Amino acid sequence: MEKLVLILLATVIASCTSNTSIFGGRCSKQDPNVDACLLRSFNSLIEYMKGGAPELGIEESEPIVIDELSIALGGGPDGYRATFKDIHATGASNMTITNVRSDLETHQFQLTLFGPHISARARYRSSGVLLLVRASGGGDYWGEYEGVKAKVYFRGVPYERKGRTYLKLQQLKLDFNVKDIQMGVENLHNGNPVLQAALNLFINTNAQELLKEMKPELKRDLAEKMSRFLDRILEQIPYDDWIVD
Ligand SMILES: *[C@@H]1O[C@H](CO)[C@@H](O)[C@H](O)[C@H]1NC(C)=O
Numbered sequence: 001m002e003k004l005v006l007i008l009l010a011t012v013i014a015s016c017t018s019n020t021s022i023f024g025g026r027c028s029k030q031d032p033n034v035d036a037c038l039l040r041s042f043n044s045l046i047e048y049m050k051g052g053a054p055e056l057g058i059e060e061s062e063p064i065v066i067d068e069l070s071i072a073l074g075g076g077p078d079g080y081r082a083t084f085k086d087i088h089a090t091g092a093s094n095m096t097i098t099n100v101r102s103d104l105e106t107h108q109f110q111l112t113l114f115g116p117h118i119s120a121r122a123r124y125r126s127s128g129v130l131l132l133v134r135a136s137g138g139g140d141y142w143g144e145y146e147g148v149k150a151k152v153y154f155r156g157v158p159y160e161r162k163g164r165t166y167l168k169l170q171q172l173k174l175d176f177n178v179k180d181i182q183m184g185v186e187n188l189h190n191g192n193p194v195l196q197a198a199l200n201l202f203i204n205t206n207a208q209e210l211l212k213e214m215k216p217e218l219k220r221d222l223a224e225k226m227s228r229f230l231d232r233i234l235e236q237i238p239y240d241d242w243i244v245d
């Protein structure tokens with residue numbers, strides 16, 4: 001009797017966390033609106049992953065931590081350079097997918113994502129001259145990013161494992177833009193209020209420009225993180241569990 005209850009319980013638990021419920025149902029290749037179905041599936045996957053999914057080896061998605069990023073503006077020995085360390089970004093888990101385009105023959109997917117608000121905190125060090133002010137030093141950086149739109153493209157190849165079809169990630173690219181950026185520096189090490197004011201004026205009037213400078217490194221880092229994440233999911237959830245003929 002006890003055994004039966006245990007088995008029943010195990011079955012209930014197993015079916016609650018089944019791959020299908022993670023994806024909110026399968027999508028059919030024959031469905032002319034398969035992209036709309038994939039949109040729902042991917043969003044339910046994101047919802048499921050929000051607080052982390054230990055059974056899939058997925059850690060909690062907040063915050064995103066980036067070890068280091070640097071920018072250089074202007075050349076020469078006095079060109080402004082800044083390095084940002086221990087970047088902690090929060091709000092990415094609130095992103096939702098707003099559009100999906102797929103080519104299921106070639107296993108290509110393009111997702112459009114939107115996040116209302118992302119916050120970042122970091123430590124920074126800088127050197128060089130900015131607005132005629134010698135900007136050597138360090139302190140804390142904060143950034144508030146409103147209206148983050150991202151596009152993620154990925155392509156996989158199917159393979160067989162234990163009688164199931166899985167997808168192996170072949171390529172992933174991403175790009176993003178931010179509608180409105182507010183950022184600044186504070187707690188400067190040398191406590192120079194003139195420098196702090198100059199830096200804040202500069203970075204706020206050049207926020208989009210600075211983001212553009214950071215983008216190549218940021219894109220590389222985020223693409224790597226996202227590839228690892230997607231790799232793990234694709235390795236554990238058979239492709240034929242989310243797409244059927
Ligand atoms: C997904 O399906 C695979 C293969 O059937 C299985 O090994 C894995 O445990 C399933 N994952 C979840 C979370 O149910």
Ligand SMILES: *[C@@H]1O[C@H](CO)[C@@H](O)[C@H](O)[C@H]1NC(C)=O
Nearest residue numbers: 062090091092093094117118
């Ligand atoms: C996600 O959005 C909700 C509602 O706007 C907000 O309360 C929450 O703080 C956000 N989460 C993060 C990690 O930013």
